[in-house]
Amino acid sequence: MPVSVLDLIGNTPLIELTRCHDGPGRILAKAEFLMPGGSVKDRAALAILRAARADGRLQPGMPVVEMTSGNMGAGLAVVCAALGHPFIATMSAGNSAARARMMEGLGARVVLVPQVDGAPGQVTGADVTAAADEAQRLAKSESAFYVDQFNATEGIAAHEITGAEILAQADGPLDAFVAAVGTGSTYLGIAKALKAAKPGILCAPVEPEGSEPLAGKPVVKARHMLQGTGYGTVPPHWDAALMDFGLTVTDEDVIDWHRRLATQEGLYVGFSAAANVCAASRLLASGRVARDATVVTVLCDTGLKY
Ligand SMILES: Cc1ncc(COP(=O)(O)O)c(C=O)c1O
Known part of the structure; x- marks a missing residue:
């Protein structure tokens, strides 16, 4: 049945990334870059x-x-x-x-x-x-x-639906969720939905090295490559109860994973998406989660925007 452009917003596929990360565990990623504006x-x-x-x-x-x-x-x-x-x-x-x-x-x-x-x-x-x-x-x-996106709570509510989509699309247990934070709408909405359904799931925001206020650290490097995220302040609606620990990536990590996603997965996505997948891979290798764990994350935008 024909649909409107607005019907293209939401219901994005959940992709399993099998090539850029070959274990331990698995990474699932929500293909938010497929929406008509090209982003989450x-x-x-x-x-x-x-x-x-x-x-x-x-x-x-x-x-x-x-x-x-x-x-x-x-x-x-x-x-x-x-x-x-x-x-x-x-x-x-x-x-x-x-x-x-x-x-x-x-x-x-x-x-x-x-x-x-x-x-x-x-x-x-x-x-x-x-x-x-x-x-x-x-x-x-x-x-x-x-619009005042940093203060509007409708964005968070919208991403509780993203979280519900993930729960419906995942084909097995979910152990952790990681995502970079701008306004926090994506992270907070998804983490809220996942924690409500699976209280044991670990949720971790991804911050650029040197700009990690969510991890409680002073900002020592405000400049980084994660456009749209990592602004060096805690967003107004931040809820620390939805954060189990913080994860950090460097600009070098982001460049490396941006290339891996493009050349190994065929996914030409942006730098926050690369940061998210890098952080998911590191978490799986860290021993903080089981070796067969599944980490879910978000491919925030298309690489054509850079
Ligand atoms: C490229 C990119 N990634 C991630 C985000 C984070 O989204 P949110 O504002 O929901 O935290 C944004 C926000 O603008 C963005 O532009």
Whole structure:
């Protein structure tokens, strides 16, 4: 039966990665890059706008404004195009130009905000704050709906559904879940659903080395390659009860696993996806889980965005 573009958001396949990691244990990965905006953020974009339309905060035809690293913006651009809302994205100039092109191609107006202390491809918490300040200013001047992804809880609820999908798709026991954290929507929603169904499952956020506030460490290296995650602050809705321990990856790890996923699995995904799979593999090798354990993670976005 024919479907709408919005029906392409959610229900992504769960892939078993058998080539880039040859044991011990197994890695399952949710193919979030397959959604129309090319990333995991499509779910939060749709959930937040649907809720705002349902309770009247977002009226038909009203403009939408958001600060984005590019992925939430692409998701919002897809949903705004389909629902008939003009969309303005503010993005740090340090995020990749491919993201701005995609959003503009989907009809969005993109406002690039100069970096504060990051570098191209390495966006810091201060850079994100600058882009968020510009979004808030624009939301007022354009009388627009401000999405405010870091504070909106609908994104977390949307990912409880991702967690339920994982539970339905997994063909055996699940022992651990790992994922990088931006707003935390992906991690928190999935971890909540998995822990509710399987209280013994271990859940671990993945942070870039030197920027590990979730592990309780001071930020000593704000610049890293995990665009969209690892902003050096604890997200507003963080729930420490959903974190058993932290996992860390370096930029070198991320480059290595990005290449492994592409050349060995045929999966050309982004750097946070590479970080997630690297962390899953390390966890399986660490002895912290059984040798036949299954770790589930998320392939956050397509590599075409970099
Ligand atoms: C590439 C990438 N990976 C992971 C994430 C993390 O998603 P969340 O905001 O749900 O923590 C984002 C968020 O924008 C992202 O852009």
